[in-house]
Every structure is written in structure tokens, then in C-alpha cells.
Amino acid sequence: MSDTHAIDSLVQILSKLPALGPRSARRAVLYLLKKKTTHMASLIEALQDVYEHVQPCPICGNMDSQSPCHICADPRRDDTQLCVVQDVSDLWALERAHIYKGRYHVLGGVLSALDGIGPDELNLSALLGKVKEQKVKEVILALPATLDGQTTAHYIAELLSETGARVSGLSRGVPVGGELDYLDDGTLQMAFKTRQTIQE
Amino acid sequence: MSDTHAIDSLVQILSKLPALGPRSARRAVLYLLKKKTTHMASLIEALQDVYEHVQPCPICGNMDSQSPCHICADPRRDDTQLCVVQDVSDLWALERAHIYKGRYHVLGGVLSALDGIGPDELNLSALLGKVKEQKVKEVILALPATLDGQTTAHYIAELLSETGARVSGLSRGVPVGGELDYLDDGTLQMAFKTRQTIQE
Numbered sequence: 001m002s003d004t005h006a007i008d009s010l011v012q013i014l015s016k017l018p019a020l021g022p023r024s025a026r027r028a029v030l031y032l033l034k035k036k037t038t039h040m041a042s043l044i045e046a047l048q049d050v051y052e053h054v055q056p057c058p059i060c061g062n063m064d065s066q067s068p069c070h071i072c073a074d075p076r077r078d079d080t081q082l083c084v085v086q087d088v089s090d091l092w093a094l095e096r097a098h099i100y101k102g103r104y105h106v107l108g109g110v111l112s113a114l115d116g117i118g119p120d121e122l123n124l125s126a127l128l129g130k131v132k133e134q135k136v137k138e139v140i141l142a143l144p145a146t147l148d149g150q151t152t153a154h155y156i157a158e159l160l161s162e163t164g165a166r167v168s169g170l171s172r173g174v175p176v177g178g179e180l181d182y183l184d185d186g187t188l189q190m191a192f193k194t195r196q197t198i199q200e
Numbered sequence: 201m202s203d204t205h206a207i208d209s210l211v212q213i214l215s216k217l218p219a220l221g222p223r224s225a226r227r228a229v230l231y232l233l234k235k236k237t238t239h240m241a242s243l244i245e246a247l248q249d250v251y252e253h254v255q256p257c258p259i260c261g262n263m264d265s266q267s268p269c270h271i272c273a274d275p276r277r278d279d280t281q282l283c284v285v286q287d288v289s290d291l292w293a294l295e296r297a298h299i300y301k302g303r304y305h306v307l308g309g310v311l312s313a314l315d316g317i318g319p320d321e322l323n324l325s326a327l328l329g330k331v332k333e334q335k336v337k338e339v340i341l342a343l344p345a346t347l348d349g350q351t352t353a354h355y356i357a358e359l360l361s362e363t364g365a366r367v368s369g370l371s372r373g374v375p376v377g378g379e380l381d382y383l384d385d386g387t388l389q390m391a392f393k394t395r396q397t398i399q400e
Contacts, residue, residue, distance in 0.1 A: 013243050020228070042213055043214070049209075
């Protein structure tokens with residue numbers, strides 16, 4: 001179908017997005033073609049807006065249309081807490097949960113021997129500099145509970161040991177709404193070992 | 201997060217696409233932001249190309265950047281066969297299978313009492329006109345094997361009975377690679393009833 005070049009190349013580009021394959025990309029394109037003046041026009045506009053204005057924050061690594069980002073620019077956020085995350089999506093997840101009012105630092109990955117990601121590939125020297133120069137009292141490592149994530153957490157804890165800041169990590173346990181029966185052994189062991197007294 | 205307006209509205213628009221929810225839309229946006237100059241730029245370009253050039257073919261209803269579409273414009277296609285499909289996606293599926301060299305007619309839906317789609321909502325009078333005026337010898341109804349699809353097929357067969365053209369439908373049976381054990385009863389009954397002699 002060489003004549004349908006415009007549609008084909010759009011399908012091909014869309015199907016490279018995570019969560020979309022060739023079939024769902026075709027469905028998306030047909031959906032857009034049916035809603036051309038409404039949905040498709042606003043999608044092009046929104047993409048162009050993001051393309052032109054959104055960039056990584058030079059301070060924390062968040063993606064935002066203002067620079068520094070709205071979190072780094074907010075004077076009400078707590079300068080004494082710094083939360084280290086693997087990726088911008090984790091930062092967004094924490095913001096959606098409305099539980100944290102400190103600052104962030106996006107690593108851009110975790111240490112991984114398999115993927116060849118060493119300390120130099122991550123945004124680590126800037127982290128050490130921040131904690132040293134600023135009045136950071138606690139560094140919260142909100143890293144994935146995987147082997148690589150925990151290796152990275154230990155590496156960072158070691159790196160920051162000279163600064164005197166408290167280094168903490170998220171607790172492990174049974175997810176809210178989780179059935180014990182479906183839980184993996186590692187999580188169950190960890191949840192049992194770190195069990196909490198229930199206050200009456 | 202009112203300051204991240206650009207990202208939020210892109211996520212919102214993307215999450216309305218079929219096959220994408222809010223979470224996968226966010227992942228897609230982050231992916232695009234990481235590949236801004238390559239992937240995101242070409243996505244915007246491809247979308248704009250489709251937006252400006254692709255439109256429904258006035259003859260068959262296919263979506264294409266040329267008008268009439270490349271199938272209707274192709275002199276090598278067989279004018280004596282006309283394949284009726286529910287939607288453009290079905291036309292594309294048949295084209296991908298490389299089994300048919302005739303012309304198409306896209307209905308834009310099937311009759312549905314529940315959804316309030318009657319004969320006037322479908323592209324039916326044009327179909328009757330085409331079969332009458334042109335040298336169509338066979339109308340192949342490649343409609344879904346659902347109740348609504350089959351109601352529509354019978355309605356069209358009735359509508360075209362005066363034209364003298366042969367009206368056929370796709371056969372029902374066991375899908376290639378299908379296990380009998382997992383098949384629904386209706387398909388199994390139909391496949392048994394319409395069993396074929398195996399040539400030696």
C-alpha cells in the first residue's frame with residue numbers, strides 16, 4: 001500500500017510508543033480520522049505545545065514547561081528534604097499521591113551491570129553537591145524494590161555518608177488491598193520481619 | 201499541577217484514544233519527551249500530514265491521501281466484484297491478507313436496533329446504485345459474524361435481490377490454528393454442519 005504513505009507512516013510511528021502495537025496504532029489512527037476536526041486537531045496542538053515548551057528542569061530533572069520546574073520554583077516546598085527517584089514518572093506518581101512536600105532529584109535510571117549503567121551514567125555527582133551545599137537533612141531514596149534499585153540505594157547511602165544527612169528508603173510490605181495468598185515470598189518475609197505494633 | 205498544563209492536556213487527549221488509558225498515556229508522553237528531536241518531531245509531522253491530506257474516498261469510503269483512493273483509482277482491480285465491509289479497518293485487514301482484487305464499499309456501521317442505527321444511517325442507497333449501474337457480478341458481504349452483522353447481511357441481500365448480482369458471505373468455521381476445545385458452540389456447530397470433503 002505505497003499510496004497510503006501518510007497513514008502508514010503515522011501508524012508506524014505510533015506503534016513504537018510503549019503500550020501501542022501495530023493493531024492498536026491502526027485503531028488509534030482510524031479513531032483520529034473520524035474525529036479529525038475535534039480530537040486530531042487538539043492532539044497536534046497539544047503535541048506541538050509540549051514539543052516547544054517542555055524541557056528537563058536543570059535543578060531536579062523533572063519535565064515541565066517552566067524552568068526551573070514548578071516544584072523547584074515553589075518557595076513553600078521543604079528544602080530540608082530531598083527525594084531521589086529513578087525517573088520522572090516516579091516523581092509524578094509521588095506528586096499524585098500528595099504525601100510529600102520536599103524537593104526532588106531525578107537520577108535518570110538505576111545502576112545496572114546488565115545494562116552497563118554505572119555511577120557515571122546517573123545524575124549522582126550533582127546529588128552529592130546538592131546535599132553538601134544545601135541544608136538537606138534527609139535524603140529519601142524512593143527507588144524501585146528491585147535488585148538494581150536496592151544496589152543503587154546502597155551506593156547512594158555510601159556516597160552520602162560523609163554529608164551527615166539522614167538517608168532513608170521506602171518501607172516494604174503488603175500493598176494496601178493486597179491478599180497474602182497472592183503475595184511473593186520475599187515481600188511476605190519482609191512484611192513479617194518488619195511488622196508494626198498496632199496502636200489501640 | 202496547574203503549572204504543567206502542557207503535559208497534562210497532552211496526557212488527557214492521548215488517554216482518550218482507544219487502547220490508551222491515563223497511565224499508558226503518561227508513559228507515552230514521557231517516552232516522547234525523551235526522544236524529542238527524533239520520535240516526537242516525526243510524530244507531529246506525520247499527524248499533520250494525515251490531518252491535511254487524508255480524507256474519505258468519495259467512491260468507496262476508504263481513508264486515503266488521494267481522492268479517489270488508490271484502490272478505486274487502480275485500473276487493475278476487478279470491477280465485477282464488490283466487497284462490502286463494516287469499517288475502514290476491515291478493508292485494511294482484507295488488503296493486508298492479499299486475497300482480494302476487486303472493489304470495496306464501506307458501510308460505516310451495521311444495522312443495530314440497540315444503537316439506533318437504521319438503513320438510513322448506513323451508506324446503503326449508494327451501494328444499490330453502484331450495483332445497478334455498474335457491471336458488478338458478485339457482492340461479497342464481509343460483515344462481522346455477530347447478530348447485527350448478519351441482520352445487515354440479510355437486509356443487503358434482500359435489497360440487492362432485484363439486481364441479479366450474486367450475493368455471498370464469508371464462511372464460518374474453525375479459525376486457522378484454533379483448538380476445538382476452546383471454540384464456542386455456535387462456531388463448532390456451524391463448522392460441523394458446513395463440513396467440506398477433503399480432496400486427496
